[in-house]
Amino acid sequence: MPLVGSDFGKQQLWNRYRRQKGLGVLNPVQQDALSQALDGLWAKFLPLIEERVALLGSAAAAFAAGRLPAEEVQAAGAAAHKLAGVLGSFGLARGTALARELETLYLSPSGPEPASGASLISMAAELRAIVQNRR
């Protein structure tokens, strides 16, 4: 089973790097154990991650409709921040990038630009798909 977010080539490069540095390398059994353990943590935290993704979807729709209060703008920014900090650790680099962009938009001093509703909706939808499709 490949490591989360990795492929066989990356594993080999990483092991070679570690050997060159005199560091221990994970054997295939250990790699598999790490991968499975990470998958287990993903399953454990998926409801929370999905909750934050859903919040971003709702916030984007509300903003596009001109109905997002200031405190909910902050909440959306906070949710995006938390997602940005964790998705990449589960191999979802694009998820982190999207979440980071959403965080920047929501937490800018004057909030998202009024015309950015469609972008917010699109990014939230892509984020939801990324989370749903993680294997």
Next chain:
Amino acid sequence: MSHRILIIDDEEDIREVAGLSLETVAGWEVFLANSGPQGIARAIEHQPDAILLDVMMPGMDGPATFRELRGNPATAHIPVMLLTAKVQATDQRRFADLGVEAVLFKPFDPLTLSDQISGVLGWS
């Protein structure tokens, strides 16, 4: 050589992924704390070799926790690395000015987090 690391982060997913990474990849002993006050108590109790400290935490945030750790004779000697998802240059400068050993960024790669820490602290 096995090391002992205390991870202080209010987010359970971060604590568990980081803990899993350091235990599985590096074989280190890991202690977890979910807040600044709990982290300080665990640092005093367990005397870890290093502390990984989240920046944004409710109540006592990372910088405030760090100042408490530095001000306590029982923990002042323990190297601290901040862990943050904030990547803006202004934030990075503010964190570096605190006097921590390093600032590590989220998301981290579970495969290489221990290497990053070892590199910062000069561990083999």
